[in-house]
Amino acid sequence: xxxxxxxxxxxxxxxxxxxxxxxxxxxxxxxxxxxxxxxxxxxxxxxxxxxxxxxxxxxxxxxxxxxxxxxxxxxxxxxxxxxxxxxxxxxxxxxxxxxxxxxxxxxxxxxxxxxxxxxxxxxxxxxxxxxxxxxxxxxxxxxxxxxxxxxxxxxxxxxxxxxxxxxxxxxxxxxxxxxxxxxxxxxxxxxxxxxxxxxxxxxxxx
Amino acid sequence: xxxxxxxxxxxxxxxxxxxxxxxxxxxxxxxxxxxxxxxxxxxxxxxxxxxxxxxxxxxxxxxxxxxxxxxxxxxxxxxxxxxxxxxxxxxxxxxxxxxxxxxxxxxxxxxxxxxxxxx
Numbered sequence: 001x002x003x004x005x006x007x008x009x010x011x012x013x014x015x016x017x018x019x020x021x022x023x024x025x026x027x028x029x030x031x032x033x034x035x036x037x038x039x040x041x042x043x044x045x046x047x048x049x050x051x052x053x054x055x056x057x058x059x060x061x062x063x064x065x066x067x068x069x070x071x072x073x074x075x076x077x078x079x080x081x082x083x084x085x086x087x088x089x090x091x092x093x094x095x096x097x098x099x100x101x102x103x104x105x106x107x108x109x110x111x112x113x114x115x116x117x118x119x120x121x122x123x124x125x126x127x128x129x130x131x132x133x134x135x136x137x138x139x140x141x142x143x144x145x146x147x148x149x150x151x152x153x154x155x156x157x158x159x160x161x162x163x164x165x166x167x168x169x170x171x172x173x174x175x176x177x178x179x180x181x182x183x184x185x186x187x188x189x190x191x192x193x194x195x196x197x198x199x200x201x202x203x204x205x206x
Numbered sequence: 207x208x209x210x211x212x213x214x215x216x217x218x219x220x221x222x223x224x225x226x227x228x229x230x231x232x233x234x235x236x237x238x239x240x241x242x243x244x245x246x247x248x249x250x251x252x253x254x255x256x257x258x259x260x261x262x263x264x265x266x267x268x269x270x271x272x273x274x275x276x277x278x279x280x281x282x283x284x285x286x287x288x289x290x291x292x293x294x295x296x297x298x299x300x301x302x303x304x305x306x307x308x309x310x311x312x313x314x315x316x317x318x319x320x321x322x323x324x325x
Contacts, residue, residue: 025250028249029246029249029250032246032249033242036242036245037242040238040239040241040242041230041234041235042223044230044238045223045227054234058234058238061238061241062238062241062244062245065241065242065245066244066248068245069245069248069249069252070248070252073249073252143222144222144225144226147219147222148226166219166223167219167220167223169220194212194215197215197219201215205215205218
């Protein structure tokens, strides 16, 4: 049985480890630095694909880093990756929910605004509509542009499974721990995602 | 959908993603580095000695224990309460009750009968 199977039960603990002195603390800090440096840009791109906005993606990644460091830095380093991506996915989902609520609230507002600055203050304006914008300048290559567009059209859980399994190279158990679901669900989400993406991209890619 | 074609699709999409990660611009990289340093700072501050985190709990527990001790000490000055407790807890008294229950029944009813007779 995978060690990740029991992770979700352990993650709620507030566990400060017995440190073996200053040296081991420094070593752990260096290890955490290396880990975060390895995944930060990948995490940012995954968040950007989901949120369609570079600043929102940065905020979510920064928040995930802080939460990991604050609560789980003392965990064994092999647990950091699924932990980090679980925090990240939760952050992405929270932000998407807030954006949906804001969008609904804005749609209930009667008539056009009298305030000429309101358009610029509308948080929804920060959410890209798929058209080429500032954030798209970050992406090079037609292949990724097409893939990203198709990924955005997937259900959130399928997109998460695809990005964690394929982009991040996680195995099924790690992905299940990061998504907070069963391994069977991961397999189903991933398989559906691959099938849909291949179908949508077949004309462009093949 | 053949397995090989799926693997090919996976490889291609991963390569596209990896290329896009390499293309992340300097502004974003810089902000990610700042975020990482902030996180490491938090981690090093959180990683203090274990007792530091439990100190408030220990303090509260000690105050509670002191409060209970003072309260018990004050209550023990009430001697009659302790005597009652001693009578109830005494095994000897219970043994007497088992030996002569009619006598104790009479003792219990006698004052009531006397007060009824006198009144």
